[in-house]
Amino acid sequence: xxxxxxxxxxxxxxxxxxxxxxxxxxxxxxxxxxxxxxxxxxxxxxxxxxxxxxxxxxxxxxxxxxxxxxxxxxxxxxxxxxxxxxxxxxxxxxxxxxxxxxxxxxxxxxxxxxxxxxxxxxxxxxxxxxxxxxxxxxxxxxxxxxxxxxxxxxxxxxxxxxxxxxxxxxxxxxxxxxxxxxxxxxxxxxxxxxxxxxxxxxxxxxxxxxxxxxxxxxxxxxxxxxxxxxxxxxxxxxxxxxxxxxxxxxxxxxxxxxxxxxxxxxxxxxxxxxxxxxxxxxxxxxxxxxxxxxxxxxxxxxxxxxxxxxxxxxxxxxxxxxxxxxxxxxxxxxxxxxxxxxxxxxxxxxxxxxxxxx
Amino acid sequence: xxxxxxxxxxxxxxxxxxxxxxxxxxxxxxxxxxxxxxxxxxxxxxxxxxxxxxxxxxxxxxxxxxxxxxxxxxxxxxxxxxxxxxxxxxxxxxxxxxxxxxxxxxxxxxxxxxxxxxxxxxxxxxxxxxxxxxxxxxxxxxxxxxxxxxxxxxxxxxxxxxxxxxxxxxxxxxxxxxxxxxxxxxxxxxxxxxxxxxxxxxxxxxxxxxxxxxxxxxxxxxxxxxxxxxxxxxxxxxxxxxxxxxxxxxxxxxxxxxxxxxxxxxxxxxxxxxxxxxxxxxxxxxxxxxxxxxxxxxxxxxx
Numbered sequence: 001x002x003x004x005x006x007x008x009x010x011x012x013x014x015x016x017x018x019x020x021x022x023x024x025x026x027x028x029x030x031x032x033x034x035x036x037x038x039x040x041x042x043x044x045x046x047x048x049x050x051x052x053x054x055x056x057x058x059x060x061x062x063x064x065x066x067x068x069x070x071x072x073x074x075x076x077x078x079x080x081x082x083x084x085x086x087x088x089x090x091x092x093x094x095x096x097x098x099x100x101x102x103x104x105x106x107x108x109x110x111x112x113x114x115x116x117x118x119x120x121x122x123x124x125x126x127x128x129x130x131x132x133x134x135x136x137x138x139x140x141x142x143x144x145x146x147x148x149x150x151x152x153x154x155x156x157x158x159x160x161x162x163x164x165x166x167x168x169x170x171x172x173x174x175x176x177x178x179x180x181x182x183x184x185x186x187x188x189x190x191x192x193x194x195x196x197x198x199x200x201x202x203x204x205x206x207x208x209x210x211x212x213x214x215x216x217x218x219x220x221x222x223x224x225x226x227x228x229x230x231x232x233x234x235x236x237x238x239x240x241x242x243x244x245x246x247x248x249x250x251x252x253x254x255x256x257x258x259x260x261x262x263x264x265x266x267x268x269x270x271x272x273x274x275x276x277x278x279x280x281x282x283x284x285x286x287x288x289x290x291x292x293x294x295x296x297x298x299x300x301x302x303x304x305x306x307x308x309x310x311x312x313x314x315x316x317x318x319x320x321x322x323x324x325x326x327x328x329x330x331x332x333x334x335x336x337x338x339x340x341x342x343x344x345x346x347x348x349x350x351x352x353x354x355x356x357x358x
Numbered sequence: 359x360x361x362x363x364x365x366x367x368x369x370x371x372x373x374x375x376x377x378x379x380x381x382x383x384x385x386x387x388x389x390x391x392x393x394x395x396x397x398x399x400x401x402x403x404x405x406x407x408x409x410x411x412x413x414x415x416x417x418x419x420x421x422x423x424x425x426x427x428x429x430x431x432x433x434x435x436x437x438x439x440x441x442x443x444x445x446x447x448x449x450x451x452x453x454x455x456x457x458x459x460x461x462x463x464x465x466x467x468x469x470x471x472x473x474x475x476x477x478x479x480x481x482x483x484x485x486x487x488x489x490x491x492x493x494x495x496x497x498x499x500x501x502x503x504x505x506x507x508x509x510x511x512x513x514x515x516x517x518x519x520x521x522x523x524x525x526x527x528x529x530x531x532x533x534x535x536x537x538x539x540x541x542x543x544x545x546x547x548x549x550x551x552x553x554x555x556x557x558x559x560x561x562x563x564x565x566x567x568x569x570x571x572x573x574x575x576x577x578x579x580x581x582x583x584x585x586x587x588x589x590x591x592x593x594x595x596x597x598x599x600x601x602x603x604x605x606x607x608x609x610x611x612x613x614x615x616x617x618x619x620x621x622x623x624x625x626x627x628x629x630x631x632x633x634x635x636x637x638x639x640x641x642x643x644x645x646x647x648x649x650x651x652x653x654x655x656x657x658x659x660x661x
Contacts (some may be wrong), residue, residue, distance in 0.1 A: 082627040174505070174524075219527050220610060234506045235526070349625055353618075354439040355608040358447075 042281040049097035050078045051225035051249040052302055054139030057099065060298035061139075063290040071281055084273065088113050096282040102267045103137045104183060110342070115272040121283035126290050131307035137286050139295070140244075140304035143265045143324040143333055144183045145258040147231060147241035159238050160259045162191040166214050176230050176239030177211075179220035181343055181352035183264055184211070187240060190262050196334040197296035204348060208355050220356070231256045247303035247322045258322075264331035265324050267307075299323065303339035312315035314350070375646025408595065417491045417640070420633030430634035434659075440618065444638060447615045451530075451597035458544045459586060461537065466548035466585070478583050496606050499535045500526065503607075527532045532608035536597055544589030560635045584654065591650050615639050 004279070015336045030308065042212060048061055050056040054077060063074040064215025075159055076095060081104055087093040100108070108114055114135040124132045132139025138207040148159050160167065165175055165187070177184050189199055211218075219236060221227040230236045241249075246258045272282045295306035305325035320326055324333065434440045469480045485494060496507040507582055510522040525531055528650035559581065563573035599603050608614075615635055622632040 080624055082624045085627055215610070220607075233504050235504050346626065351623060353625075354437070357439045357442050357613055 036068040042071040047095040061289040074291040096278045098193040104337040106342035136271040138307040143263040146240040166191045176236045197234040200337040218299040245304040311313045419629045423630030462544035470552040527609040534605045535607040543592040547588035548585040
């Protein structure tokens with residue numbers, strides 16, 4: 001029967017259908033088409049870190065998932081460890097999928113905060129096995145980098161090492177570091193001459209003494225969006241920033257470049273909070289994240305490297321040097337020690353809070 | 359019936375009408391009270407459910423978490439950081455308050471004695487920021503004060519400063535942000551106090567030989583004191599609980615107690631310490647109100 005008088009065929013559904021088709025055709029060029037599950041009527045709450053990164057995740061994981069399954073995805077956040085724990089304690093978490101860093105993955109497994117990944121739904125064979133965990137699936141590889149203003153410093157005058165961030169003579173003026181004990185202690189010790197191999201366990205007091213030398217000249221950022229803004233406004237000329245956030249700022253016209261010397265690499269994982277009421281739909285969203293076309297899309301937006309090796313062929317070659325996984329960048333960096341942070345995070349966060357006030 | 363009974367009965371008899379009237383009045387008064395209570399009930403209920411309940415619950419955690427006892431207060435006392443934050447908070451409030459009074463006094467004065475046109479304008483100018491979202495205003499302050507912001511451009515452009523001044527993420531930025539937010543809280547109580555001052559007092563002082571300065575200091579200023587104290591109390595107590603402004607405009611050394619409470623909950627999930635710090639904040643606010651009551655009396659301020 002011809003659907004001429006079909007009540008549901010409105011201009012909007014027609015438009016949506018044709019957009020989906022266009023998307024499928026465009027993607028089909030590089031990646032095979034997928035069979036979809038029907039999750040109509042389901043709602044999945046997705047929590048992440050806000051700003052440019054969460055926008056990219058929405059476009060690359062959540063929107064394709066909604067399109068493929070008919071489920072609705074609600075964005076929430078920002079991700080916060082204490083909030084996450086409080087939700088689990090209450091027994092009914094508001095979030096179904098959360099983006100967390102590797103240190104919290106390790107800590108949370110011990111405290112039974114996550115649902116076990118359902119490998120009958122999430123096809124982990126697509127991924128580099130280093131990023132597959134029983135309780136979380138790696139989505140991006142990223143790094144803490146030294147960012148600097150190309151307007152303030154050019155060529156040989158540009159800062160290259162963490163020691164430069166602590167050199168007030170050669171690089172006067174305000175600089176920025178994260179208001180987070182993770183990464184800041186590492187950076188201070190590297191600047192003080194400790195090699196990455198000898199970094200862990202961290203000499204906390206030595207790191208804080210080193211930080212004392214630039215404390216009054218440092219602005220500590222609390223969100224990644226703020227770290228970008230500090231560079232965009234010219235409030236600081238150098239300091240610590242995540243590689244993807246630096247890329248996003250540069251893409252939007254800010255005069256910013258990064259050094260890859262001693263970059264500190266980390267991994268973000270998607271997890272399902274224990275007790276999630278939409279466990280199955282959440283697992284399907286994680287499965288959609290592992291698809292190479294979606295990971296490539298995210299990398300093309302914000303320069304965070306994929307965990308599915310097949311995604312690399314879909315990434316714009318111009319972005320390659322910004323990725324933490326570029327061979328040159330891997331060689332110059334090292335992976336953060338998640339075991340150390342799992343065991344010491346809470347204690348050192350308190351030490352950090354006390355240091356800031358002193 | 360004995361005679362004494364008869365007497366009592368008669369005694370009862372006499373003022374019966376009066377008693378009836380009194381009783382009627384009492385019933386009517388009780389009815390009025392009941393009706394006003396009924397009208398107050400929604401607000402009281404809201405206060406109970408949305409304010410007293412949660413606050414009491416948070417404060418009680420100071421004594422019950424992680425276990426029953428005073429451990430949170432012991433830690434608060436022994437750990438240097440917390441008392442430092444309390445001191446920061448009181449010192450910042452004590453700095454912001456006189457600045458607000460000094461800036462607000464001339465504004466309130468002009469508002470009281472200026473032309474109606476000027477008064478309208480001043481009320482408008484003072485109230486507009488009051489109606490604007492705190493977050494929006496604070497972001498605007500960030501833009502205004504930043505290193506390459508308009509204020510620094512003007513300073514450097516006019517040759518007043520050789521290099522951009524550090525106006526943000528320090529005490530200067532925090533005070534600028536706090537004072538501009540709190541100014542209405544001193545301007546309006548001062549304006550109200552000044553409206554109540556009979557202009558004849560000043561005229562009398564001047565005709566009796568006091569110079570303008572002396573007349574102002576000895577006659578006018580004391581008469582504005584209730585307004586000054588109301589404004590100062592409002593500013594001081596509001597600043598004690600500041601969160602957004604120090605978080606966005608201050609530096610690590612300007613950390614205030616509300617931020618520390620937030621950190622205890624959001625970073626460490628330590629509700630016990632958050633409750634203890636909240637109790638401390640409440641105690642300081644109470645102390646300020648008590649001092650005010652002892653010096654001038656809350657009634658004079660509430661007038």
